Amino acid sequence: MMKTEKLLIANRGEIAVRIIHACRDMGIASVALYADDDIGSMHVELADEAWGLAGATASETYLNIAAIIEIAKKSKATMVHPGYGFLSERAEFAQAVIDAGLKWVGPSPSAIEKLGDKIEARKIAASVGAPLVQGTQDPLNNADEALAFAKQFGLPIAIKAAFGGGGRGLKVVWKLEEVKELYESAVREAKAAFGRGECFVEQYLDQPRHVEAQVIADQHGNIVVLGTRDCSLQRRNQKLVEEAPAPFISDEIYQQILSSAKNICQAANYVGAGTVEYLLSRDGKLSFLEVNTRLQVEHPVTEETSKVDLVVEQIRVAQGHTLSIQETPKAQGHAIEFRINAEDPARGFIPAFGVLSLFEAPFGHGVRVDTGVRTGSLVSSHFDSLMAKLIVTGPTREVAIARAKRALKQFKIEGVASVLDFHRAVLNEPDFSDEFNIHTRWIENDFKQELKPSKRSIPNHQQPMLLSYIEIDGKLHRLGLPAGMFAQNPVSAVEQQQSIEPELSAEHLLAPINGVMSAWKVENGEQVTEGQIVAIMEAMKMEVPVLAHQNGVIQIVAEQGKSYQAEAIIGIIE
Secondary structure: OHHHOEEEEOOOHHHHHHHHHHHHHHOOEEEEEEOHHHOOOHHHHHOOEEEEOOOOOOOOOOOOHHHHHHHHHHOOOOEEEOOOOOOOOOHHHHHHHHHOOOEEOOOOHHHHHHHHOHHHHHHHHHHOOOOOOOEOOOOOOOHHHHHHHHHHHOOOEEEEEEEEEOOEEEEEEOOHHHHHHHHHHHHHHHHHHHOOOOEEEEEOOOOOEEEEEEEEEOOOOOEEEEEEEEEEEEEOOEEEEEEEOOOOOOHHHHHHHHHHHHHHHHHOOOOEEEEEEEEEOOOOOEEEEEEEOOOOOOHHHHHHHHOOOHHHHHHHHHOOOOOOOOOOOOOOOEEEEEEEEOEEHHHOOEEOOEEOOEEEOOOOOOEEEEEOOOOOOEEOOOOOOEEEEEEEEEOOHHHHHHHHHHHHHHOEEEOOOOOHHHHHHHHOOHHHHOOOOOOOOHHHHOOOOOOOOOOOOOOOOOOOEEEEEEEEOOEEEEEEEEHHHHOOOOOOHHHHHHHHOOOOOOOEEEOOOOEEEEEEOOOOOOEEOOOOEEEEEEEOOEEEEEEOOOOEEEEEOOOOOOEEOOOOEEEEEO
């Protein structure tokens, strides 16, 4: 029976490679998809088949439900695995897969819907007696309601998109006068990222830890919590370092997590892999945060300590098998995962992109690297900045940290900025390695080491592709060739770049990211002070403030609604 399965992976990068590996282990054929930039990617090469999704951006490709379902039918796939991100938490995608008569590797559309709506998830958590902070039962109608809540329960408060995730549409308010502005910003972000602007509000735990439980459930009513993780080391609510089991938590908290996570999943009729997330305050107060109805980026640390292959388990569950494990396993050793993003930590973790001139991963005892790139790979500006994950395991946390130092010393990435230096620096911080004083805002508030900015890689002005079709043995193949290939005197991207590179001077205000200028907060000719927010840019559905780099009078250059590259001149302050 196993041999006849064929699994389509609706994703890219390291997670697509990870799923291909699981398929190989199970004797299941794998089908990859690729956007234009991904044509030379590792997941495309490793899969048994690869089908092109015509287009460059996420919305044209990995978010295009109709195109993915069409390829699933053409390739005669029997199963679809969404990975994480993209369509993994979209109930309408799960439904479309089921309607096409295919097996969906994930929870039911109704469970995704119920738990993806944060208000609904809170209600389920409350109904099973899970620990919760004060919050609104229903979406807010306006900023005044948020203000009334803040006055009743005190600051800080968190305004959150009801359908959000990944830190998008989440604003923390510390001052009453900021409530209105931040409420509106959360609604805008939520609309841009999720197409829905509803927000709710709850008490914000200051300097909490982020702990979570990995759950797996089958179609026969068995639910097992595989273990806990700590994911407190984050920037802008995006995790950077995760470990399992969650260190330094009391047995009481551990038991609370285990039982409430199981009860929440039971109440939602959950099937497949999922994560129940909590915040743990400094004074030991546990509060339910949300459920992620998919496989998480940080799943490998649980695999290493529970000895369960989560992706294989997901596929088995979708095939109708019972779980291979019946109760929470005792954690074996300790595992830490470092996300290796193409970002420059010295410049506020600005995403970088370009071609990797060197990618040399570490190896040796206790070291695992999950990646979708190698030397020569393109890190595309169209997608997420995660290149690889370094997972280090040891019999104790101390040994895991020692191995992590060894592995990070060995890790070499050139051509594109990476967070390697940041990870090396974190391991030398007593807050992380000794007493574990880490909390979700530690990077912003407590991390003091100065890191050197990376040399900016030359932006890869991706060459336009010339698409043509060719028939081989009765099968139509799409052929993509760089448009400049047939030009009489091809100009290299580097030469082009040099010819248009303007001279920078101290007055120039530069774009902090690749993104759209969504709003200017000041008028042309206005006096501004250093550190003042003068504009808002938007990228990957997140709003990023642009700060004045010095005092002076501002001259606005960039137009609202237009896209700009990182480091482009968007204004002049003299």
